[in-house]
Amino acid sequence: MTKKILLLGSGELGKEFVIAAKRLGQYVVAVDSYDNAPAMQVADEREVIDMLNRAELDRIVAKHKPDLIVPEIEAIRTERFYDYEKEGYTVIPSARAANFTMNRKAIRDLASKELGLKTAPYQYASDIDGFKKAVEQIGIPCVVKPLMSSSGKGQSVIKSKEDIAKAWEIATTKGRGDYNEVIIEGFINFTSEITLLTVTQRYGETLFCAPIGHRQERGDYMESWQPAEIHFYELEAAQKMAKAITSSLTGFGIWGVEFFLAEDGVYFSELSPRPHDTGMVTLAGTQNFNEFELHLRAVLGLPIPGITLERSGVSAVILSEIESKEAPQYLGIEKAACVPKSDLRIFGKPFTRVNRRMGVVLVYDKVGTDINSLRKKAKVIADSITVY
Numbered sequence: 001m002t003k004k005i006l007l008l009g010s011g012e013l014g015k016e017f018v019i020a021a022k023r024l025g026q027y028v029v030a031v032d033s034y035d036n037a038p039a040m041q042v043a044d045e046r047e048v049i050d051m052l053n054r055a056e057l058d059r060i061v062a063k064h065k066p067d068l069i070v071p072e073i074e075a076i077r078t079e080r081f082y083d084y085e086k087e088g089y090t091v092i093p094s095a096r097a098a099n100f101t102m103n104r105k106a107i108r109d110l111a112s113k114e115l116g117l118k119t120a121p122y123q124y125a126s127d128i129d130g131f132k133k134a135v136e137q138i139g140i141p142c143v144v145k146p147l148m149s150s151s152g153k154g155q156s157v158i159k160s161k162e163d164i165a166k167a168w169e170i171a172t173t174k175g176r177g178d179y180n181e182v183i184i185e186g187f188i189n190f191t192s193e194i195t196l197l198t199v200t201q202r203y204g205e206t207l208f209c210a211p212i213g214h215r216q217e218r219g220d221y222m223e224s225w226q227p228a229e230i231h232f233y234e235l236e237a238a239q240k241m242a243k244a245i246t247s248s249l250t251g252f253g254i255w256g257v258e259f260f261l262a263e264d265g266v267y268f269s270e271l272s273p274r275p276h277d278t279g280m281v282t283l284a285g286t287q288n289f290n291e292f293e294l295h296l297r298a299v300l301g302l303p304i305p306g307i308t309l310e311r312s313g314v315s316a317v318i319l320s321e322i323e324s325k326e327a328p329q330y331l332g333i334e335k336a337a338c339v340p341k342s343d344l345r346i347f348g349k350p351f352t353r354v355n356r357r358m359g360v361v362l363v364y365d366k367v368g369t370d371i372n373s374l375r376k377k378a379k380v381i382a383d384s385i386t387v388y
Helices: 012-023 054-064 080-086 095-101 104-114 128-138 161-173 232-249 277-284 291-300 371-383
Strands: 004-008 027-032 045-048 068-071 122-125 142-146 156-158 182-186 190-200 212-217 220-226 253-262 265-272 312-319 342-346 357-365
Touching: 004 012, 004 054, 012 027, 012 277, 012 291, 027 054, 045 054, 054 080, 080 095, 095 104, 095 232, 104 122, 104 182, 104 232, 104 265, 122 128, 128 142, 128 161, 128 182, 142 161, 156 161, 161 182, 190 232, 190 277, 190 291, 212 277, 220 277, 220 371, 232 253, 232 265, 253 277, 253 291, 277 291, 277 312, 277 342, 277 357, 312 371, 342 371, 357 371
Parallel strands: 004 027, 004 068, 027 045
Antiparallel strands: 122 182, 142 156, 142 182, 190 212, 190 253, 212 220, 220 312, 253 265, 312 357, 342 357
């Protein structure tokens, strides 16, 4: 059962995945564009390369000959995955899934045009003139995103005509990869948004975790909670859409499928073919298996006897307010550690940026506990920790 896993991307999500993998005796090579990334600190080997460099990516695949190639970020030359599969390598979830989900144009067209899922109206633009026309047709307010990015990078909301030029600049300079095209989406007047963690298995049926609610700022998640409040018919609609799109993309593993809940129905938003940042709330013991353990079991083809909700929980991020190339220090951890029914994770990132996610606070209580009270508790703890 021991597999060699090539992890492409070594951030905090990758670190938790490596921890889960090591607990089941797996061998992991962690890869990222900088040294001492979080997952590298717990992996068996590390490689520092530009994963958008085709030759470098080919070199480390040939060097390590992994049993499993597991992408954890978007900035990868994903078209090479098709060739790796032809050569006999296993890509998680699949080459098709990695290529479609790491490009917003591919995944949105698949969802809307091919599968008929309900989405916000959208258009693409690759130059400023086309962008202005698209904004006019979609209408203001609207949301602008790079075709390739994660954690809200390059995303902005156009609230007036004065925002148009700035939104174009942000989307074309803050995204990942070498795409210059952007997507313009109609603004959905949603009541809430959820992540539905969906597990596709090698040998079993598709499984769903209890829905996770989340709050974002600057397009990046700030807090998440499980379970999220949702009507049964909304959950059924979301599960149906999640199963349809993951089945079309093929492969096995965990997927973070995002939806908007609005008065006129459930809208498909985005999809990640790996553990999701909002799913870090599962580290609070909200489920019998956290999202990283579920991903690993699915990747290895191990049976998952079921996913059960064990607690109510909340995660709240610890942000850096400084920019420094020096190893960060943390003030307030001792005080935070005194709070009952709480925990925290420091990711171990070797340098800081303003608003960079450096850790997460976790709080929990029995199922049915008021989520708003847990959210307030988590925020107080997170705000008490200073990165310096």
